[in-house]
Amino acid sequence: MSDPLGRLSPVVRLAPAKLNLTLAVIGRRPDGYHALHSVMVRLGLADRLSVAPSALDRDSLRVVGRDAGPIADNLVLRSIAGARAAARPRWPSAPSEPPFLAARLEKHIPVAAGLAGGSSDAAAALDAALEAWGAELPPGERARVAASLGSDVPFFLAGAPALVEGRGETVTPLAPITGAPLGVLVVTPAIALATPAVFAAYGAGSGPVAGGAARSASEHLAAEMRAGIASRALLDRAAILASANDLLPASLAVLPELVPFRRSLTRLLGRPIGLSGSGPTCWALYASLDEAASAGREIEEALAGGRLVAPGAGAPFVHATTVEGGDPS
Ligand code: C5P
Numbered sequence: 001m002s003d004p005l006g007r008l009s010p011v012v013r014l015a016p017a018k019l020n021l022t023l024a025v026i027g028r029r030p031d032g033y034h035a036l037h038s039v040m041v042r043l044g045l046a047d048r049l050s051v052a053p054s055a056l057d058r059d060s061l062r063v064v065g066r067d068a069g070p071i072a073d074n075l076v077l078r079s080i081a082g083a084r085a086a087a088r089p090r091w092p093s094a095p096s097e098p099p100f101l102a103a104r105l106e107k108h109i110p111v112a113a114g115l116a117g118g119s120s121d122a123a124a125a126l127d128a129a130l131e132a133w134g135a136e137l138p139p140g141e142r143a144r145v146a147a148s149l150g151s152d153v154p155f156f157l158a159g160a161p162a163l164v165e166g167r168g169e170t171v172t173p174l175a176p177i178t179g180a181p182l183g184v185l186v187v188t189p190a191i192a193l194a195t196p197a198v199f200a201a202y203g204a205g206s207g208p209v210a211g212g213a214a215r216s217a218s219e220h221l222a223a224e225m226r227a228g229i230a231s232r233a234l235l236d237r238a239a240i241l242a243s244a245n246d247l248l249p250a251s252l253a254v255l256p257e258l259v260p261f262r263r264s265l266t267r268l269l270g271r272p273i274g275l276s277g278s279g280p281t282c283w284a285l286y287a288s289l290d291e292a293a294s295a296g297r298e299i300e301e302a303l304a305g306g307r308l309v310a311p312g313a314g315a316p317f318v319h320a321t322t323v324e325g326g327d328p329s
Contacts, residue, residue, distance in 0.1 A: 010052035010104075011131045013124035016042040016324065017115040018155060019184065019276045019283060021234070022218035022244040025202060033151065033167035034199060037218045039174070039225060042160040043184065044289075044321040047109050047121055049076065051128040054102035065107040068118075075122035075149055076103050082145045083129040086137055098133040110317045112192035114277035116152040123156030143169070152277075160326050163222045175228040176326035182231045183292030186319050187265060187299060188281040190312035193255055198278035201250035217244035231287075231325065238285045242272035251279040257311030258282075264308050269295055280311070285323070292320035 024037040047065075054060060059080045061071055068074060084098045091097055103125060109117030123146060130137060137145070146153040151168030158171040165172070217240050224233070234241075252258050258280055265273045265282055274283045286292040296318050302308035303315060310316040 010050040011128040012048065012050045013128045014046040015049055015109075015117070015120040015124035015156070016044070016046040016160075017109045017117055017120065017186075017321075018152065018160075019043055019115070019186075019274075019323065020245065021161075021241050021274075022214060022221050023247055023277065024212075024215035024218040024244070025246040026215055028203070029167060031167070034202070035166060036164060036168065037215060037222070038164045039218060039221050040155050040160065040162055040164050041177075042156075042324040042326075043115075043186070044324060045109060045115070045186065045319055047117060047124070048106040049121060049124045049128055050104045051080075051101050051125065051132050053132060054100045056100055056102065059101050059103070061103045061105060063105045063107055065105075066110060068105065068107045068111055074105075075118045075153075076105055076125040079122040079125035079145075079149055079153075080129045082149060083126050083135075083137075086141055086145050087130065087133060087135040090135065090137075091133075098129075098135060101129055101132060103128075110188045110281070112194060113188045113317075114193065114275065114279045114281045115186070115188070116155070116277065119150045119152035120156050122146070122149045122153050126153075127157075160324060161225060163226075174222065174225040174326075176328045177225070177229055177231050177234065177323065178325065178328075179231040180288060181325055182235060182323040183286035183289040184321055184323050185269075185284045185286065185292045185295045185299070186276070186281050186317070186321065187283075187310075188317040188319075189258070189261065189310045190314040190316055191255065191257075191280060193251060193278060193280045195278045197254050198247055198250045201253045202247060212246070214244040214246045217241070231323070234323075235285050235287060238274075239272040241285075242274035245275050247278050248275050251275060255280055255311065261309075261311055265299070268298060268302055268308060289320060289322050292322075296320040 147169040
């Protein structure tokens with residue numbers, strides 16, 4: 001295969017899932033989007049993207065692992081196209097343009113799950129494409145391309161954890177979480193929940209009055225995390241965090257089977273169960289990865305024994321991982 005850049009090794013990026021520790025809807029914007037106040041962290045659970053110059057006359061994408069839906073809809077290809085459009089004016093050898101790329105995505109994060117896997121893939125693709133071309137974009141331009149791809153994409157360009165505001169484009173890094181990494185168990189029913197449907201249900205009245213409890217919990221957490229918080233203190237706040245999601249009632253309205261499912265998880269695990277983003281991923285925090293893994297085994301046994309019934313056509317995704325504390329440098 002010819003290599004227009006003379007590079008032999010592909011550019012590889014991990015694309016982590018995110019978890020909303022809080023998610024407050026603080027208003028409706030003139031552009032139709034909702035203004036948010038959300039503290040977001042990255043998880044150890046990640047997709048893996050590699051990108052290399054291609055001999056083809058177009059960008060291409062191959063997905064292995066979990067089902068990621070139709071290739072044509074995949075944000076990775078849209079992200080590479082967006083990166084090329086942004087890099088083109090600065091490309092040294094105009095009128096030629098940044099070469100086509102072959103991308104390979106190892107999919108581990110469930111899609112349409114509230115974990116922003118597709119958005120993370122898009123952010124990774126933007127970064128990897130620019131790296132493969134040896135192209136630089138000013139940070140503002142990079143952020144603009146990211147925001148044009150989706151509301152959750154800008155978060156992944158910043159150091160995590162972060163406070164996310166606006167429709168998602170205003171990202172303020174928070175201090176790294178200190179202490180031993182928290183474990184987190186994620187349980188994702190095998191049923192996609194479309195974010196627009198959840199926001200529509202929110203707008204139709206399946207949500208709390210803006211400016212309620214989730215907002216004050218989110219503002220309080222952001223202030224604490226700006227100053228620096230220990231993982232143990234986050235764990236102590238699990239009950240507050242699990243209820244600090246303004247989209248929860250709307251998600252439950254769109255997918256009513258989530259109501260008994262969350263109740264069963266709470267009973268089986270004996271701890272607060274949060275919902276990430278617009279769902280349907282449920283989460284529980286633990287002091288360590290080991291504890292989260294053992295809770296995961298309990299859930300698998302309960303599913304196998306019929307003591308837990310999950311919504312959706314197949315078995316839920318049950319996965320123990322860590323909350324990434326962020327880079328202390
Ligand atoms: O930006 P993105 O394409 O990820 O958003 C998907 C949908 O979610 C939007 O079309 C909109 O309906 C809703 N949304 C919103 N407010 C946000 C983010 C998303 O209303 N802050």
